[in-house]
Amino acid sequence: MFFKKQVPFLTSTYLVCDLELTGLNPEEDSIISAGTVLVRNGQIEVASAEHYYFLPTTLLADDVTNSAHIHMITDEQREQNGIEISAWLSDLSTRLLADAWVFHHAPIDLKFLTMASQRLNISLPKVPIVDTLIQEQKRHKAQLLESQSQLSLNACRARYGLPVYRQHHALSDALATAELWLAQNSVQ
Numbered sequence: 001m002f003f004k005k006q007v008p009f010l011t012s013t014y015l016v017c018d019l020e021l022t023g024l025n026p027e028e029d030s031i032i033s034a035g036t037v038l039v040r041n042g043q044i045e046v047a048s049a050e051h052y053y054f055l056p057t058t059l060l061a062d063d064v065t066n067s068a069h070i071h072m073i074t075d076e077q078r079e080q081n082g083i084e085i086s087a088w089l090s091d092l093s094t095r096l097l098a099d100a101w102v103f104h105h106a107p108i109d110l111k112f113l114t115m116a117s118q119r120l121n122i123s124l125p126k127v128p129i130v131d132t133l134i135q136e137q138k139r140h141k142a143q144l145l146e147s148q149s150q151l152s153l154n155a156c157r158a159r160y161g162l163p164v165y166r167q168h169h170a171l172s173d174a175l176a177t178a179e180l181w182l183a184q185n186s187v188q
Contacts, residue, residue: 007099007128009185014039014130015098016181018173019109026115030054031085035170036096037178042185044178051171055082089113089122097125104153104177106131132156132180139184156180160187 017036023029031054038048056079092113103109106129117124136156149155153176154164160183165176 010042012040012099014100014102014178014181015092015096016102016174016178017109018104018170018177019112020168020170021108021112024108026111029112030057031112031116033170034088035172035174037171037174038098039102039178039181042182044175044182046175049171049175052088053077053082054085054088055079057085085116086120086122089117089120089124093123093125098127100128100130102130102132102177102181104131104156104173104180105133105151130181132177132184135181135184139187153177153180157183160184 015036016039017034019031020033021029022032033054034052036048036050036052038045110129113124116122132153133151133156136151136159140159152167153173154167157164157176157180160180162176162179162183165172167173
């Protein structure tokens with residue numbers, strides 16, 4: 001479904017995405033929130049930033065009881081403000097289509113996107129994937145950035161002098177990842 005291919009940074013459109021999850025196992029846990037923002041021609045389009053809560057569903061294991069203390073998302077918020085995750089997954093192929101997708105620690109998000117799209121019988125586009133965590137490891141390989149604390153989004157941002165953002169909020173993390181992606185590309 002996803003493949004790696006270089007796309008020209010300054011002339012491309014990137015969809016930067018972050019997901020909030022009920023856990024880390026895509027077979028047992030689910031996506032409960034997503035944040036997205038576009039980076040076009042090397043600039044963050046703040047007006048494109050969107051935050052989504054997903055309605056609870058019986059198809060996906062999505063009880064927030066064990067994870068609400070991390071991401072501060074309640075079932076009530078999801079029920080009052082949520083959309084069907086199937087609608088958002090469909091948007092990834094149409095309205096939110098971009099030249100590449102950007103994540104911080106892409107393997108986790110991609111496993112959840114793959115599992116959810118398979119369960120809901122939705123085909124996602126084949127787009128290049130950018131992982132700011134991998135970019136950071138490559139850039140600083142001499143420093144052996146291996147621990148979770150050294151590779152967290154805020155730790156990576158700190159190396160570029162970017163401010164600390166609240167973590168575990170999908171939109172905040174998507175914007176933080178977009179800023180990190182720009183910073184990483186400005187020092188090449």
